[in-house]
Amino acid sequence: MWARTEEILPYALLLPSLVFLALLILIPMVQALLLAIQADSGEFTTAYLQRMAVDVNFNDAWRNTLLLIVLIVPLQIVLALAMALLVNSRFKGHQWFLYVYAIPLAISDLAAGILWLAVFTERGYLNTAAQGLGIVDQAKVYLSFENFGGLVAAIVIAESWRATAIVMVILVAGLQLIPRDFFEAADLFGANRLRRTLYVVLPLLRPSLQSALIIRTIFAFQTFAVVLALAGRNMPVIAAEAYSWYANNRDAHLAASYALLLLGLTIVFTFVYLRVLGLREAEVKR
Amino acid sequence: MTAVAAARSPRMNARTWDRVLIYGSAILLALWVLVPFYLIFLSAFSRPNDVFTYPKPLLPTDLSTETMQTFLNSTGVFASVINSIAVAVLTIVISLAFGAPAGYALARFTFRGRQAVQLVILASKMFPVAILSIPLAVAFLRLGLYDNVLGIALVHSAMALPFVVLVTAGVFAGVSNELEEAAMTLGCSRLTAFLRVALPLALPGLAAAAIFTFVISWNEVFASSILTLRQRTLPALVLFALQQSPLYFKFAGGFFMVMPAIVFIFFMRRYLLNLWGGR
Amino acid sequence: MAGIRMQGIVKTFGKTTAIKEISLEVKDGEFLVLLGPSGCGKTTLLRCIAGLETVDAGRIFIGDRDVTDLPPRHRNIAMVFQSYAVFPHMTVRSNIGFGLRMKRVPKPQLERRVQEGAALLALEPFLDRYPAQLSGGQRQRVAVARALVMDAPVLLMDEPLSNLDALLRLQARADLKRLHREVKRTTVYVTHDQVEAMSMGDRIAVMREGVIEQCEPPMQLYTNPASQFVGGFIGSPPMNFLRGRTKAGAFEGEGFSLPMDGSRVEDGRELLLGIRAEQIRFGERGVPARVQVVEPLGATALVTVLVGKVPVKVDAPVNTTVRPDQNVSLAFEPADIRWMDATTGAALAH
Numbered sequence: 001m002w003a004r005t006e007e008i009l010p011y012a013l014l015l016p017s018l019v020f021l022a023l024l025i026l027i028p029m030v031q032a033l034l035l036a037i038q039a040d041s042g043e044f045t046t047a048y049l050q051r052m053a054v055d056v057n058f059n060d061a062w063r064n065t066l067l068l069i070v071l072i073v074p075l076q077i078v079l080a081l082a083m084a085l086l087v088n089s090r091f092k093g094h095q096w097f098l099y100v101y102a103i104p105l106a107i108s109d110l111a112a113g114i115l116w117l118a119v120f121t122e123r124g125y126l127n128t129a130a131q132g133l134g135i136v137d138q139a140k141v142y143l144s145f146e147n148f149g150g151l152v153a154a155i156v157i158a159e160s161w162r163a164t165a166i167v168m169v170i171l172v173a174g175l176q177l178i179p180r181d182f183f184e185a186a187d188l189f190g191a192n193r194l195r196r197t198l199y200v201v202l203p204l205l206r207p208s209l210q211s212a213l214i215i216r217t218i219f220a221f222q223t224f225a226v227v228l229a230l231a232g233r234n235m236p237v238i239a240a241e242a243y244s245w246y247a248n249n250r251d252a253h254l255a256a257s258y259a260l261l262l263l264g265l266t267i268v269f270t271f272v273y274l275r276v277l278g279l280r281e282a283e284v285k286r
Numbered sequence: 287m288t289a290v291a292a293a294r295s296p297r298m299n300a301r302t303w304d305r306v307l308i309y310g311s312a313i314l315l316a317l318w319v320l321v322p323f324y325l326i327f328l329s330a331f332s333r334p335n336d337v338f339t340y341p342k343p344l345l346p347t348d349l350s351t352e353t354m355q356t357f358l359n360s361t362g363v364f365a366s367v368i369n370s371i372a373v374a375v376l377t378i379v380i381s382l383a384f385g386a387p388a389g390y391a392l393a394r395f396t397f398r399g400r401q402a403v404q405l406v407i408l409a410s411k412m413f414p415v416a417i418l419s420i421p422l423a424v425a426f427l428r429l430g431l432y433d434n435v436l437g438i439a440l441v442h443s444a445m446a447l448p449f450v451v452l453v454t455a456g457v458f459a460g461v462s463n464e465l466e467e468a469a470m471t472l473g474c475s476r477l478t479a480f481l482r483v484a485l486p487l488a489l490p491g492l493a494a495a496a497i498f499t500f501v502i503s504w505n506e507v508f509a510s511s512i513l514t515l516r517q518r519t520l521p522a523l524v525l526f527a528l529q530q531s532p533l534y535f536k537f538a539g540g541f542f543m544v545m546p547a548i549v550f551i552f553f554m555r556r557y558l559l560n561l562w563g564g565r
Numbered sequence: 566m567a568g569i570r571m572q573g574i575v576k577t578f579g580k581t582t583a584i585k586e587i588s589l590e591v592k593d594g595e596f597l598v599l600l601g602p603s604g605c606g607k608t609t610l611l612r613c614i615a616g617l618e619t620v621d622a623g624r625i626f627i628g629d630r631d632v633t634d635l636p637p638r639h640r641n642i643a644m645v646f647q648s649y650a651v652f653p654h655m656t657v658r659s660n661i662g663f664g665l666r667m668k669r670v671p672k673p674q675l676e677r678r679v680q681e682g683a684a685l686l687a688l689e690p691f692l693d694r695y696p697a698q699l700s701g702g703q704r705q706r707v708a709v710a711r712a713l714v715m716d717a718p719v720l721l722m723d724e725p726l727s728n729l730d731a732l733l734r735l736q737a738r739a740d741l742k743r744l745h746r747e748v749k750r751t752t753v754y755v756t757h758d759q760v761e762a763m764s765m766g767d768r769i770a771v772m773r774e775g776v777i778e779q780c781e782p783p784m785q786l787y788t789n790p791a792s793q794f795v796g797g798f799i800g801s802p803p804m805n806f807l808r809g810r811t812k813a814g815a816f817e818g819e820g821f822s823l824p825m826d827g828s829r830v831e832d833g834r835e836l837l838l839g840i841r842a843e844q845i846r847f848g849e850r851g852v853p854a855r856v857q858v859v860e861p862l863g864a865t866a867l868v869t870v871l872v873g874k875v876p877v878k879v880d881a882p883v884n885t886t887v888r889p890d891q892n893v894s895l896a897f898e899p900a901d902i903r904w905m906d907a908t909t910g911a912a913l914a915h
Contacts, residue, residue, distance in 0.1 A: 006619050007619070009395070013390060013391035014392075017384045017387070017407075017451060018403070020443070024441065024444035025415065028421040028422050031422075031424070082315065086311060086315070091305070091312070095555075098558070099555045100316045102551060103320075103547070103548055104319060106505065106547030106551045107547055108505035108506070111505070111521075111543040114326070114540030115322045115325070115540055115544070117533075117536060117540075118322075118326055118329045118540075123337065123339070125325050125344070129344075161319070161322060169559060172559060218412050219414075222417070224508060225521075229536070232529065242417070242420065246420055252420055252421075252424050255420045262417055270412075464646045464647070464650040465650050467637075467646070467650065468644065468646055469663070470637040471615055471638070472638075472663050472664035473638045473715075475636065486654050487654055
């Protein structure tokens with residue numbers, strides 16, 4: 001009896017979680033696929049996917065989504081690396097800076113969008129500061145459909161501000177796994193900080209950098225509320241289209257098509273990353 | 287003596303410069319993070335009409351609670367805050383009830399398939415759960431869970447569960463297994479050993495996991511918006527009102543969404559690294 | 566009171582076999598030491614007795630009861646852990662009384678027994694402290710007191726002294742020995758420290774790779790090791806071994822030949838000559854060797870000599886006159902030699 005319960009126990013403890021995840025992730029994933037390719041009558045059809053492909057916003061949506069990823073992710077990695085390396089130098093009070101840098105971790109992309117709206121709106125703080133410093137002579141309009149560059153810049157800044165925290169936390173955790181001896185050894189051999197970072201720290205940090213890159217890219221595909229907050233419907237992105245097709249037009253099929261597109265892109269990107277970066281299973285696990 | 291001092295001073299200088307550089311850049315980055323909070327605070331604690339004043343005051347000389355009051359008295363805001371809290375609490379209960387046992391199993395046992403389970407949990411942590419909202423909305427309509435606090439809480443639990451499993455695994459791993467084994471040799475069953483020894487010691491960590499779950503749920507926009515019509519959570523309400531509402535309403539809403547997050551992150555700062563990094 | 570009987574215990578972890586069919590009996594009131602290098606399975610065996618590991622095959626009896634399928638709490642055992650496992654969120658008093666509370670011992674009796682247990686280990690001044698306020702030695706005593714007050718007939722200890730510093734360990738070792746004499750519980754004690762094992766055990770079971778190589782009283786183990794492994798593991802310095810081959814009633818090693826009563830062993834067999842350091846004298850005739858190092862240790866001097874290329878330790882009087890690089894001859898009584906098979910390492914019957 002004792003032996004049997006002992007053997008079954010771990011599985012019994014894990015089962016509820018796994019069933020829950022299956023019910024709320026696996027099954028809906030299949031249903032999303034079916035919604036996109038199956039008509040209400042039960043027939044399989046590509047009509048919804050075709051309608052999505054000719055939708056006015058379709059091309060803009062996927063282009064903008066990719067554009068934002070290309071701009072945001074590298075910026076975040078650099079910013080986060082700077083924060084992580086600073087924190088890891090363990091200067092006096094570094095824990096407080098770690099806390100401050102991590103605060104945006106708890107901010108939704110909607111709230112982040114609104115925070116930066118206060119900055120970028122026409123009568124906002126950016127214009128106040130710029131005019132105060134004499135950089136511009138009158139308030140400029142950053143967030144309008146005529147100023148695509150302004151919209152993109154605002155979104156990139158807001159997203160970099162918000163989601164850098166996740167990358168930073170991953171990197172700090174990764175840096176802590178590197179034994180202090182490595183840093184001291186590098187010092188002993190006369191490497192200065194830059195050389196130490198380039199030749200000792202970064203190679204050792206590679207696994208963390210890779211997982212940060214993957215996680216951030218996957219999440220960047222879901223960017224939507226920050227875009228809606230700053231650009232409204234002037235800048236279509238995939239997730240926002242999915243939202244709007246369901247919330248405004250009540251069309252689950254088209255919404256699911258966009259969701260499926262998102263899922264497909266996510267999977268392709270992850271796969272490409274794993275291929276290109278040559279990740280081994282052991283590294284993903286971290 | 288003078289020779290020694292002369293030899294030392296450039297090095298001291300380099301040291302000082304080093305510190306200036308480190309603190310300087312650390313503070314600069316901290317300002318980058320903190321200034322937007324300050325600005326939303328200024329915006330939220332002004333008068334509704336102040337959104338049109340320009341240039342904006344950069345110092346908190348003219349604070350007022352008028353905007354916040356107007357926001358909180360607006361239709362639906364109070365109810366949505368209640369909904370948000372209800373959803374978050376439900377999410378905590380569900381995801382801890384399911385996730386903590388799993389975290390315990392991963393922390394305590396070596397068993398066949400352990401690696402596979404870990405991989406599944408990690409993969410679902412990265413899975414874009416929001417995408418599932420649309421098929422779930424269809425399913426929930428049929429099940430009567432659409433526009434329902436429990437329905438949103440279920441989706442939020444699915445998002446939070448992988449985190450809860452990993453954090454609680456870390457928490458339980460921090461409580462030595464020998465303590466529970468000692469309790470078992472002293473007359474406890476596995477359950478009573480857990481309740482009397484592991485649980486009290488794991489409580490702070492579990493509280494941190496609960497707080498983080500709260501933050502996940504409190505912040506979630508996509509699923510909440512898709513899955514609700516009238517029973518909106520605060521982010522769903524703000525998002526829904528984004529097109530029509532005046533700026534001051536958005537700023538007040540933004541501030542209201544941000545505040546608890548800052549406080550909660552403070553309380554779980556010790557466990558930050560467990561969420562994304564580490565084992 | 567109760568003894569312990571193990572029959573054919575097998576325990577595997579995945580593909581590795583930690584315990585390979587061990588049968589062992591511990592008599593009522595006996596102090597048995599499980600001794601072996603790390604990874605030999607000694608702790609696993611102890612945990613099997615405690616019920617913290619389930620066995621893959623075999624039965625375990627405590628007294629007359631088959632406890633193989635019982636959880637730890639129904640086995641009537643008490644255990645002291647290597648990390649002490651003192652509950653950090655309870656005072657010393659609650660720690661010692663924990664087991665009794667679980668057994669729902671009435672309060673007055675519980676308090677009396679906690680007092681007794683605390684007295685036995687000189688813990689009275691610390692009863693209301695938390696473990697964080699105690700030293701390592703005090704925590705170790707709390708763990709022992711907590712186990713003793715259970716009045717379980719069987720006491721299991723997993724390297725309870727290994728986390729103490731050297732001086733404290735000597736003191737605690739003497740304390741544990743005294744306690745065992747006073748309470749006479751059947752005790753199974755796991756250690757990797759052969760000095761600890763020699764000084765405490767009524768019998769020592771030497772384990773290696775999941776098998777018990779020999780289980781006998783300490784001095785028996787010392788003088789008649791059942792194998793090269795036991796001879797090498799027990800004693801400081803360990804037993805010396807010289808390799809050679811039997812030939813025409815003699816043992817021929819590298820650069821020496823010793824007469825044997827060859828009637829016992831057939832010609833051409835590879836053997837090991839085992840001899841303890843204190844049984845070797847520097848003599849006129851014997852095995853030729855060259856002195857490498859002389860280490861005065863106070864009461865005696867430890868001399869390392871080379872026989873061919875094999876280092877041999879010799880316990881010499883502290884005023885020995887041998888010097889490094891000196892050529893010497895090693896002499897010993899034939900009766901002190903332990904012959905082992907060179908391939909299996911097993912001792913030859915004598």
